[in-house]
Amino acid sequence: MNPMVDLAFLLVTFFMLTTTFKTEEPIIVETPNSTSEIKIPEKNIAVITVNEEGRIFYGIDSKYARQNLLKMMGNRYGINFSEDQIESFSLIPSIGVEISQLKSLLELRPIERKRFIQEGIPIDSLNNQFADWVIHSRMVNPKTRFAIKGDEKTNYPQIKQIIDVLVKNKVTRFNLITDKEEGIETVES
Amino acid sequence: MIERKSDIFNAEVTARDHRQKKDVVDIDMNPMVDLAFLLLTFFMLTTTFNQPQAMEIVMPVQPDKEAVEKEQPIKESRTLSIMLAGEDKIHWFRGITDPEVKTTSYSGEGIRKVLLEMDRDITDMVVLIKPTDDSNYKNLVDILDEMQITSIERYAIVKVSKSDRELIANL
Numbered sequence: 001m002n003p004m005v006d007l008a009f010l011l012v013t014f015f016m017l018t019t020t021f022k023t024e025e026p027i028i029v030e031t032p033n034s035t036s037e038i039k040i041p042e043k044n045i046a047v048i049t050v051n052e053e054g055r056i057f058y059g060i061d062s063k064y065a066r067q068n069l070l071k072m073m074g075n076r077y078g079i080n081f082s083e084d085q086i087e088s089f090s091l092i093p094s095i096g097v098e099i100s101q102l103k104s105l106l107e108l109r110p111i112e113r114k115r116f117i118q119e120g121i122p123i124d125s126l127n128n129q130f131a132d133w134v135i136h137s138r139m140v141n142p143k144t145r146f147a148i149k150g151d152e153k154t155n156y157p158q159i160k161q162i163i164d165v166l167v168k169n170k171v172t173r174f175n176l177i178t179d180k181e182e183g184i185e186t187v188e189s
Numbered sequence: 190m191i192e193r194k195s196d197i198f199n200a201e202v203t204a205r206d207h208r209q210k211k212d213v214v215d216i217d218m219n220p221m222v223d224l225a226f227l228l229l230t231f232f233m234l235t236t237t238f239n240q241p242q243a244m245e246i247v248m249p250v251q252p253d254k255e256a257v258e259k260e261q262p263i264k265e266s267r268t269l270s271i272m273l274a275g276e277d278k279i280h281w282f283r284g285i286t287d288p289e290v291k292t293t294s295y296s297g298e299g300i301r302k303v304l305l306e307m308d309r310d311i312t313d314m315v316v317l318i319k320p321t322d323d324s325n326y327k328n329l330v331d332i333l334d335e336m337q338i339t340s341i342e343r344y345a346i347v348k349v350s351k352s353d354r355e356l357i358a359n360l
Contacts, residue, residue: 011233034334036242150326156323156326175245
């Protein structure tokens with residue numbers, strides 16, 4: 001039995017060291033495939049998730065950055081978030097509600113939060129909260145890089161809106177998150 | 190000296206005796222193994238291996254007026270316009286004035302062939318990607334991916350102009 005136990009422990013150690021936990025996503029998106037081989041950076045990243053209907057979700061990576069981001073957004077919109085709410089915000093990977101609804105979302109327990117239907121962050125020109133999230137993320141962490149994670153079936157105008165906001169705020173270099181496509185090699189011309 | 194040596198020897202003998210006695214005790218390893226496998230399954234299920242891929246795109250900075258004036262226009266003949274239409278169709282044409290619009294698909298036989306052929310034909314080709322409102326995100330990623338596959342370096346995502354729309358209106 002000993003060799004088997006040895007192997008089991010070896011695997012346990014391996015998985016413990018290599019593991020990165022699956023992050024819970026508020027919406028499921030089917031990303032398109034590409035042959036690109038660049039990995040998305042793990043640090044200093046802000047992910048903009050867009051689902052099929054064009055609802056926008058937004059999240060940044062580090063816990064402390066999230067806390068600061070929420071405080072700044074609170075200042076911007078004159079909403080005072082409590083310590084508990086800031087703490088619970090720092091544990092959520094991404095949110096997709098209007099800032100006025102954010103408080104009630106953060107009050108919920110994690111299980112209830114899953115059932116809460118998040119309508120997406122407003123991006124229209126009159127109430128462009130998405131732009132504020134982008135601007136303040138950069139203020140919190142100037143090294144922030146942006147990645148768009150869109151669903152295959154998202155209409156282009158929705159994506160264009162996001163790209164336009166990014167470009168307007170001088171984010172001209174960003175990533176599109178895709179899945180890996182197998183079996184196609186680069187053609188040398 | 191000799192006495193001391195024997196002392197050590199004696200000590201060793203007693204230690205060995207001790208060990209031999211302990212060897213008889215059988216430790217039940219099953220719970221430990223159970224735990225190991227439990228952890229193993231846990232980590233195997235929660236782990237995410239494939240970090241998603243990313244594609245990098247660089248958009249031009251919004252130019253101010255001065256920069257626009259200084260800009261060098263590109264020769265019409267060097268451009269290849271690719272319009273991404275709905276229903277996974279691609280309309281493409283060379284140049285801008287009175288072009289001959291052709292329609293193709295996203296397959297390897299379709300747009301990739303066109304891109305490779307045109308890249309050979311046109312020196313310093315600039316590809317203008319024009320996604321119409323009917324296209325979806327997958328189309329955009331696909332075409333950007335095609336650029337990478339065919340190693341075309343000069344391309345840009347541009348707005349669909351009115352004349353472009355008219356060109357494909359009755360297709």
